[in-house]
Amino acid sequence: GEKEGLLKISGGKSSNHSKVGIGKIKITVVHDLNKLDFEKEDAQVIVYGHSHISKISKEKDKLLINPGECCGWITGQSSVVLLDLSNLSVQTVVL
Numbered sequence: 374g375e376k377e378g379l380l381k382i383s384g385g386k387s388s389n390h391s392k393v394g395i396g397k398i399k400i401t402v403v404h405d406l407n408k409l410d411f412e413k414e415d416a417q418v419i420v421y422g423h424s425h426i427s428k429i430s431k432e433k434d435k436l437l438i439n440p441g442e443c444c445g446w447i448t449g450q451s452s453v454v455l456l457d458l459s460n461l462s463v464q465t466v467v468l
Contacts, residue, residue: 392416398458406437418456427452429463436461443468 390403401416403409405423411432418436425448427441438454445451451468 395458398461406439411435418461427454427465429454429465436463438463441465 389408390401393400393402398418399416400418400420401409401414402420404421406419406421407423409419409421414435416435418438420438420440422439422442424439425442426439427450428437428439430437438456440454441450441452442448443451443453445468453466453468455464455466457463
C-alpha cells in the first residue's frame, strides 16, 4: 500500500532517489544505499534508510547518514539526526 500511495501522490513518477540543494550543499536521499551508484554521486551528504539502524559514517568525500527509525515501530528505538549545514556536523537524537 505504501508504494501504491506514493506512486499515486507523485503522479506515477518513480525514482530511486531524490536530490536537493541547500546553499552550496548537495544532499541525496535514497531508501537503500545499495541502489545508488555511489561512484557517480556528486552530493556531499547522502541520507538513507532501509536498515532502520542509525549510522553516521564518511566514505571518501561523502557524509553518509542513516537516521535510524523515527517512529520506532520495528526496532522499538526512535531516533532522528540533526545536520548542521554550516560545518556538516551531525547529532543523533534518541527519542
